[in-house]
Amino acid sequence: KARDPHQPEFMQAVKEVMNSLWPFIEQNPKYAEQGLLERLVEPERAIQFRISWVDDQGKVRTNRGFRIQHSSAIGPFKGGMRFHSSVNLSILKFLAFEQTFKNALTTLPMGGGKGGSDFDPKGKSDAEVMRFCQALIIELYRHLGPDTDVPAGDIGVGAREVGFMAGMMKKLSNSSASVFTGKGLSFGGSLIRPEATGYGTVYFAEEMLKQARQSLEGYTVSVSGSGNVAQYAIQKCMQLGAKVITVSDSHGVVIDKAGFSPEKLEALIHIKNEQRGRVEDYAKQFNLVYEAGKRPWHVPVDVALPCATQNELELEDAKALIKNGVRCVAEGANMPTSLDAVETFLHAGILYAPGKASNAGGVAVSGLEMSQNAQRLHWTREQVDNKLHAIMRDIHENCVLHGGMPGGKVNYVNGANIAGFVKVADAMLQQGVY
Ligand code: NDP
Numbered sequence: 019k020a021r022d023p024h025q026p027e028f029m030q031a032v033k034e035v036m037n038s039l040w041p042f043i044e045q046n047p048k049y050a051e052q053g054l055l056e057r058l059v060e061p062e063r064a065i066q067f068r069i070s071w072v073d074d075q076g077k078v079r080t081n082r083g084f085r086i087q088h089s090s091a092i093g094p095f096k097g098g099m100r101f102h103s104s105v106n107l108s109i110l111k112f113l114a115f116e117q118t119f120k121n122a123l124t125t126l127p128m129g130g131g132k133g134g135s136d137f138d139p140k141g142k143s144d145a146e147v148m149r150f151c152q153a154l155i156i157e158l159y160r161h162l163g164p165d166t167d168v169p170a171g172d173i174g175v176g177a178r179e180v181g182f183m184a185g186m187m188k189k190l191s192n193s194s195a196s197v198f199t200g201k202g203l204s205f206g207g208s209l210i211r212p213e214a215t216g217y218g219t220v221y222f223a224e225e226m227l228k229q230a231r232q233s234l235e236g237y238t239v240s241v242s243g244s245g246n247v248a249q250y251a252i253q254k255c256m257q258l259g260a261k262v263i264t265v266s267d268s269h270g271v272v273i274d275k276a277g278f279s280p281e282k283l284e285a286l287i288h289i290k291n292e293q294r295g296r297v298e299d300y301a302k303q304f305n306l307v308y309e310a311g312k313r314p315w316h317v318p319v320d321v322a323l324p325c326a327t328q329n330e331l332e333l334e335d336a337k338a339l340i341k342n343g344v345r346c347v348a349e350g351a352n353m354p355t356s357l358d359a360v361e362t363f364l365h366a367g368i369l370y371a372p373g374k375a376s377n378a379g380g381v382a383v384s385g386l387e388m389s390q391n392a393q394r395l396h397w398t399r400e401q402v403d404n405k406l407h408a409i410m411r412d413i414h415e416n417c418v419l420h421g422g423m424p425g426g427k428v429n430y431v432n433g434a435n436i437a438g439f440v441k442v443a444d445a446m447l448q449q450g451v452y
Contacts, residue, residue, distance in 0.1 A: 024446040025108035027328060027353070031115050032059050034357060034372075038435045050444050052451055058442070061114060061239065062095075063087040064107070065161055069135060073146055083154050084399070085133035087167055088114035091445040094120055094165050095131030096160035096381065098172030098200075099426070101179065103138045110134055113172075113352055117381070118437030120374040123413050126385035131167055133158070139174050140294070159187050164195040164392075170384050171200040172326065176246060176291070181205075196391035199384035208387035210402040211380075216325070216350060217252025217403070218410050220381015221253065223321060223348040224258060225414040226369045229428060232345065235259035238277075240314040242266045243326030244290050244297050247350040247377065250280050251323050252286075264314035267297045271314045273307040317400040318342035325350030349373035360431065367427070375434035376414050383408045413437075 022028060034056075043049045069081045073096065075153050084107065087095040096119040098329070100110070102202055110132050118130025128250050135154060161167055171180050177200065182318050184198040184205070191197075201207035210217070225236050239262045241248050252262045261277035265286065274282075285303060289295040301308035315335035328351065336359035339347070346369040349355060353373060363370040384404055390397055397405075413434075420440075421433020 021370070022108075025111060026110040027108045028115065030357060031112035034353075034360070034431070035115075035119070035320075035435050038432045039421060039439055040438050042432075043146070044441075046269060047449070051440075052447060054443055056134050057446065057451075058089070059115070061088045061111060062090060062426055065158075066107070067157045069150065069153045069157065071146075071149045072135065074140075074143055079407060081135050081137040081150070083133070083135045083156055083157060085161055085167070085169075086114035086131055087161070088111045088130040088132070089118040090129040091442050091449065092122060093127035093129045093425050094163075095167035096128040096384065097130055097132040098134075098170045099175045099179075099183070100132070100134035100172040101137045101174030102134070102141050103136055105134045105136045107222045107335060107383075112328070116352055116374050118442060119435065120378045121381055121418065122438040122441040123375060123434060124378050124382040124385060124409055125412060126382060128381065128385055131169070132172075133169055134172065134175070138352060139179065144178070147176060147179060148182045148241055151179055152186045155183050155186040155190065159190045162187065162197045163191075164197055164388070168197055168199060168384075168388060170198060170381070171246070176200075177424055185236070195401050197390060199387040200386070206387070208383055208390055208402055209399045210395065210406060211383045211387055212246060213250040213253070214383035214406055215247045215377050215380030216252070217254045218382065218406055219247065219251050219256065219325070219348055219350040220254035221379065221407055221410040222321050222376040222414060223323065223346055223370055226346055226348065226371060226430070227321075228336070229414070229418065230345075230369055237261070237320035237345075238263055238318075239321045240264040240319040241325055241350075242271075242330060242354070243324075244286060244300075244313050244349065245326070247380075248325040249287055249290070251325050251350050252283055255323075256280065256283070260321065263319065265297055265300070265319055266314050269296055270298060270308055270310040271311065271312045271313075272297050272301045274304070279449075314340075315339050319344060321346045321348070323348055323350050324354035326354065327351055328353040328355050331355045331360045333362060335359065339365045340368065344368060347371070348376040350377050352377065364429065364431065369430075371417075371430045372434050372440060375417055375430060376396050378413055379406050379410055382406060
């Protein structure tokens with residue numbers, strides 16, 4: 019804490035991992051040697067830079083840009099870029115730290131990183147977003163490369179922003195090598211990448227329920243958020259026979275007891291992605307209940323999928339979900355559940371999956387996009403979806419292996435942390451101290 023004052027999110031993420039790793043490290047003391055833990059909580063490199071750009075009124079704007087290159091122990095730094103006014107060093111360090119273990123869990127050769135800016139794309143014109151993305155890459159390009167650091171999207175960074183950044187990257191490096199994933203299909207993107215995080219989260223929830231001799235079919239589900247992850251989590255839930263009854267954004271929640279239909283989802287995607295509108299507009303279109311300033315967690319459901327942002331499900335929310343009979347909570351977002359809420363779920367015996375396991379499908383398909391680019395091949399939807407499904411099953415099995423408890427229950431927090439840690443730690447030990 020003394021070394022990283024004012025970094026509460028980073029502290030929270032490190033504490034969560036170290037708490038669950040500690041008993042394992044005591045049993046396997048080689049992992050406390052060579053300063054391994056001290057090295058693992060320190061990013062290999064953290065870059066902060068100025069981004070100056072000109073808005074549509076001709077006014078010069080200045081934002082702050084970051085790239086945290088956390089660990090390259092098992093492959094090039096890999097992780098998304100986030101554009102949101104809340105972005106700071108603490109949030110990106112927590113995300114890069116988590117990303118390192120998540121990427122290890124996918125079994126693909128990717129290290130961990132994360133980056134972004136306090137730039138808020140909301141209310142900006144396409145031309146402003148383009149000039150901002152280009153200004154960002156004018157600085158960041160020197161730190162990126164297909165075997166060095168490969169960014170992607172995250173909150174506020176979708177296909178539009180990735181396209182602008184990848185375009186400037188190509189221009190400055192005079193190379194068409196793949197240094198972004200989540201690209202458009204016409205310039206090296208992978209089918210199923212937009213769907214991957216949401217689909218993967220639901221595949222993982224289905225595996226957890228299967229392990230507990232249940233299934234999503236016929237269950238009610240609450241989803242928070244209405245962005246990329248939320249949209250495709252809703253779609254996959256519907257395909258597997260579950261009923262999704264909530265969706266939200268940073269202003270409020272929509273409650274729809276009848277549940278989503280493909281037509282409603284299409285309308286939501288249009289409002290969010292094309293019109294860049296609010297879920298309130300969606301509620302109005304279908305005459306649904308809208309509660310301003312509320313979260314979805316007071317609504318009774320069997321399964322909760324937090325898919326918006328960090329610390330959006332706190333202690334009181336967890337208590338409400340448990341009281342209303344929730345059976346399974348799988349995180350689509352990164353660290354959406356506060357530490358005390360996680361403890362409460364575990365204590366109550368709820369099936370709970372941390373994001374580093376359940377939302378790893380996005381980066382897994384990013385890894386598959388890199389493989390396709392390197393081979394100059396393009397796989398079909400079905401091929402990519404099958405690989406994604408297989409990876410999510412593998413991650414689940416690995417969690418069961420490392421987090422299985424007497425009586426057949428699984429602690430997915432311990433399982434994910436230990437499985438991810440062992441892979442990164444072994445690689446670090448074998449490569450020596452540097
Ligand atoms: P988007 O920008 O597409 O959507 C974010 C959603 O979360 C929006 O509905 C947004 O609402 C809502 N949101 C953002 N901040 C808050 C807040 N403070 N309170 C309530 N709601 C909020 O991002 P993604 O869907 O890509 O990302 C969502 C989460 O999933 C993030 O935690 C991200 O790190 C994680 N993730 C994403 C992956 C990906 O592949 N995209 C991969 C793995 C994890 P509003 O429109 O009002 O801002």
